[in-house]
Amino acid sequence: MTASGHADGERGTPGELRRAGAEILDLTAAQAAGAVERGELDREELFEAYRDRAAADELNAYLWVAEEAPATNGGPLHGVPLAVKDLFCTKDVPSQAGSRILEGYRPPYTATVVDNLARAGAPLLGKTNQDEFAMGSSNENSAYGPVLNPWNRTRVPGGSSGGSAAAVASGAAPWALGTDTGGSIRQPAALCGIVGLKPTYGAVSRYGMIAFASSLDQAGPLTRDVTDAALLFRHMVGQDERDSTSVAFPEEVTLPTAQRLAGIRLGVPEELTGEGVEPGVMGRFEATLDLARELGATVERVALPHADYAISAYYVIAPAEASSNLARYDGVRYGLRREADDLLTMYTKTRHDGFGAEVKRRILIGTYALSSGYYDAYYGRAQRVRTKIAEDFAAAFERVDFVVTPTSPGVAFELGAKTDDPLAMYLNDYFTAPMPLAGIPAISIPCGLSEDLPVGFQLAGPAFSENRILDASYALEQAIGFENARARR
Amino acid sequence: MIDREQVLHVARLARLELSDEEVAKISGELSNILEHIEKIGELDLDGVPPTSHSMDVSNALRADEPRPCLPREVALAQAPDVADDGFRVPSPTA
Numbered sequence: 103m104t105a106s107g108h109a110d111g112e113r114g115t116p117g118e119l120r121r122a123g124a125e126i127l128d129l130t131a132a133q134a135a136g137a138v139e140r141g142e143l144d145r146e147e148l149f150e151a152y153r154d155r156a157a158a159d160e161l162n163a164y165l166w167v168a169e170e171a172p173a174t175n176g177g178p179l180h181g182v183p184l185a186v187k188d189l190f191c192t193k194d195v196p197s198q199a200g201s202r203i204l205e206g207y208r209p210p211y212t213a214t215v216v217d218n219l220a221r222a223g224a225p226l227l228g229k230t231n232q233d234e235f236a237m238g239s240s241n242e243n244s245a246y247g248p249v250l251n252p253w254n255r256t257r258v259p260g261g262s263s264g265g266s267a268a269a270v271a272s273g274a275a276p277w278a279l280g281t282d283t284g285g286s287i288r289q290p291a292a293l294c295g296i297v298g299l300k301p302t303y304g305a306v307s308r309y310g311m312i313a314f315a316s317s318l319d320q321a322g323p324l325t326r327d328v329t330d331a332a333l334l335f336r337h338m339v340g341q342d343e344r345d346s347t348s349v350a351f352p353e354e355v356t357l358p359t360a361q362r363l364a365g366i367r368l369g370v371p372e373e374l375t376g377e378g379v380e381p382g383v384m385g386r387f388e389a390t391l392d393l394a395r396e397l398g399a400t401v402e403r404v405a406l407p408h409a410d411y412a413i414s415a416y417y418v419i420a421p422a423e424a425s426s427n428l429a430r431y432d433g434v435r436y437g438l439r440r441e442a443d444d445l446l447t448m449y450t451k452t453r454h455d456g457f458g459a460e461v462k463r464r465i466l467i468g469t470y471a472l473s474s475g476y477y478d479a480y481y482g483r484a485q486r487v488r489t490k491i492a493e494d495f496a497a498a499f500e501r502v503d504f505v506v507t508p509t510s511p512g513v514a515f516e517l518g519a520k521t522d523d524p525l526a527m528y529l530n531d532y533f534t535a536p537m538p539l540a541g542i543p544a545i546s547i548p549c550g551l552s553e554d555l556p557v558g559f560q561l562a563g564p565a566f567s568e569n570r571i572l573d574a575s576y577a578l579e580q581a582i583g584f585e586n587a588r589a590r591r
Numbered sequence: 592m593i594d595r596e597q598v599l600h601v602a603r604l605a606r607l608e609l610s611d612e613e614v615a616k617i618s619g620e621l622s623n624i625l626e627h628i629e630k631i632g633e634l635d636l637d638g639v640p641p642t643s644h645s646m647d648v649s650n651a652l653r654a655d656e657p658r659p660c661l662p663r664e665v666a667l668a669q670a671p672d673v674a675d676d677g678f679r680v681p682s683p684t685a
Contacts, residue, residue: 210665304646317644346651347644414630425605432606434678439671445683446606454608462607466598466617467624469605483631485641490634492642525623541645565646 126151127590131182131276131330132357135223138180145181146171149225152183156228156274161250161259163269166196167228177223179337184224185275187266188232190216190321191310199312200232200262202245203431203438203456213310214342215279215321222337227275230265234458235428236286236314238262239530242521243460250517251294252589253555257514260290266324267294273590277334278324283315284416285509285534287322288546292509292558295548295586297331297575298324300534302565303541304349307342315423316347318416318538326586328547328576332357335568352566358576363397366574368561369404369502378532380512382552387508390549390559393581399574404498404505408490412536415491417528418471418484419539424461425468431456463524492540499564504574507533509546509558537562547575548584556584592622 126148129137137143149171156167165188171181186192189199191209198204212220220226233243241249241264249264251257252272259268263280267290270278280287282300291298299322306321313319323334336355342348368391376384391401433439433452440451457465471480498505511532520527537544544562551557559578563571598618602609609617663676672679 207669210661210668302646304648343653347646347648349646349648408634411631411634414628417624417628418631429606433671434680435666436669437671442681445681447608448681449606450608453606454610457607459613462609462613463617463620463624465605465607466601466621467628470593470597470601470621470625471628473601473604479632480628482641483634483636485643486636486639487631487634488642488645489639490636492645524620525627528624528627539642539645 127155127273128587130326132333134182134276135180135333138182148181149183152227152274152276156185156269159269159272159274161252161255161268161272162247163230163249163265163272163274164228165198165231165246165265168226171225172220177221179219179223179333181223181225182276183227184219185227185230185266185269185278186216187263187278187280188229189236189281189312190279191312192216192226192229195226196229197312199236200234200244200246201456201461202458203452204436205245205438207436209310211310214307214344215338216310218340219334219337224334224337230263230269230278232265233262234461235312235424236262236281236283237424237460237464239285239289239527240515240520241265241290242517243458245458248517251514253295254514256516257555258293258517260293260510260514262286263324264290267291267296267298270294270324270326271296271586271589277326277330279321280324281311281319281321282538283318283420284531284538287324288534288544288558288560289510289530291324292546292548293514293556295556295584295589296324296326297328297545297547298322299331299335299545299568300537300543301335301339301568302543303538304347305351305566305568306338307340307345307348309342309344313427315420316427317423318420320538328358328572328579331545332572353569356569358573360573360577361580363394363399363574363577366399366504367502368394368399368401369498369505370401371406371409371505371507372403373406373409374507378511379508380552383508383510383512383557386550386552386557387559390578390582391506394578397577397581402502404502406494406498406505406536408487408494409536411487412491412539413528413532415484415487415539416531416535417467418480419488421464421468422471422481423468425465425472428461428465460524488539491536495536495540495542495562504561504563504571507560509533509560513552513555513557533560541565543568543571545571545575547579548586549582550584593618593625
């Protein structure tokens with residue numbers, strides 16, 4: 103079957119209906135949903151093709167794979183199965199957040215967003231590997247081993263949603279859920295050559311998402327193309343009475359159709375000089391700006407004078423919130439326990455053995471930043487910087503529709519290249535950390551290759567501008583014509 | 592900048608045991624990270640209000656009505672140690 107399939111809706115013969123699994127796996131999620139809807143593809147056959155492919159995954163992208171699809175009664179997503187990052191609670195299914203401290207944990211309930219998508223017709227395919235508690239940019243912080251990049255298995259897939267990104271890019275999932283706190287959807291999407299959307303804070307319920315930094319965490323789609331991102335996102339949004347920070351999305355999420363970017367103004371931060379960015383990445387970024395101009399967009403410089411402080415503010419606020427959120431892992435109600443004669447020693451030994459090195463670092467940074475005598479200098483100041491960053495974006499959006507940057511300063515790096523230098527790892531988030539601090543949405547779309555590895559192009563817009571972001575990304579995607587099939591071989 | 596004693600103090604606050612090796616490694620790493628973080632000290636932030644939440648939402652309330660919670664046996668099912676329908680822990684004073 104070709105990618106377009108029976109686009110005219112004509113039914114094939116029974117022989118044509120029986121397709122090799124590989125051909126099914128080449129369909130985008132929207133194409134697969136369309137084929138099921140038209141009766142050209144059997145829902146069970148679709149699920150089994152992905153289940154078999156996921157079970158045969160060699161990238162360590164999955165921590166758990168479903169044996170069979172739960173019974174469903176249809177839904178607009180027509181049974182296209184969904185890979186879900188490990189940190190989403192899924193009832194009676196392991197949900198370990200990539201951590202040893204939650205090894206074997208099977209929650210008594212399912213996250214709202216996973217529930218919503220199952221009800222919309224996207225059954226759970228598997229749980230994907232991730233950096234422990236979503237802390238990392240390479241997936242090397244998983245207690246269950248690193249994930250390999252499908253473009254080059256000596257490279258990292260990015261993180262923290264590295265398993266979700268690698269699964270989608272390698273064809274082991276039609277689409278996936280991830281979470282983004284400082285770039286954890288967009289950066290792995292960029293490094294794996296797929297699309298990743300971090301929604302406006304509050305657009306998607308966080309109920310049942312194992313918390314990292316509650317004022318920043320947001321769930322979003324990782325998909326092969328922009329249409330799939332819009333389709334999945336459409337069924338993710340909504341206010342949830344179980345998450346008091348969730349809000350109703352102000353409009354219907356539409357599927358993108360834009361062919362041109364006429365009248366669209368793109369803003370490139372003045373602070374983006376190319377310093378610290380790989381030349382190949384900068385080259386692809388500039389070539390994409392040229393394509394945008396050809397589609398009718400204008401490109402101008404905008405000032406984001408506090409963006410340079412975003413990493414510093416982020417690495418106070420996120421660890422501070424994490425140190426508080428992770429206090430619950432104490433060996434009492436669930437997860438690992440190390441026995442001891444007294445309560446305090448039970449706590450400290452359990453946490454010593456249960457948490458990995460990066461999680462310990464962040465707990466210590468966060469506890470330090472919140473401790474008596476340091477609170478004002480660190481947490482208080484970081485929250486004020488956060489205000490300035492949001493003001494910078496608001497001023498930029500007076501002049502332009504979207505702020506655009508490379509998603510990541512470099513392409514996928516070698517496994518182990520940055521594990522001994524936590525600060526170098528943190529600087530990967532340079533272009534992605536400002537947006538969650540401001541609560542605004544941003545997408546990464548693939549814009550070409552550098553050193554034979556994918557490069558991501560990031561567009562950020564004002565709160566609740568997802569429809570416009572997706573539309574502009576779609577027009578760019580058509581013009582770029584990025585070829586992602588190679589990673590599925 | 593962050594010495595051994597400070598690391599141990601913060602680790603105690605965080606209820607985290609660290610091996611001697613971890614303490615040595617982490618004090619160097621934290622010093623590097625905090626040095627970078629202290630960049631925010633350069634900014635004049637007088638009069639700038641703090642942001643704790645990026646969306647303008649406050650007092651999200653629902654009707655205060657009783658509703659079922661997790662059944663006790665479900666809540667206890669994942670616990671490492673259960674006794675008398677509750678979570679059992681070692682003595683806090685041993």
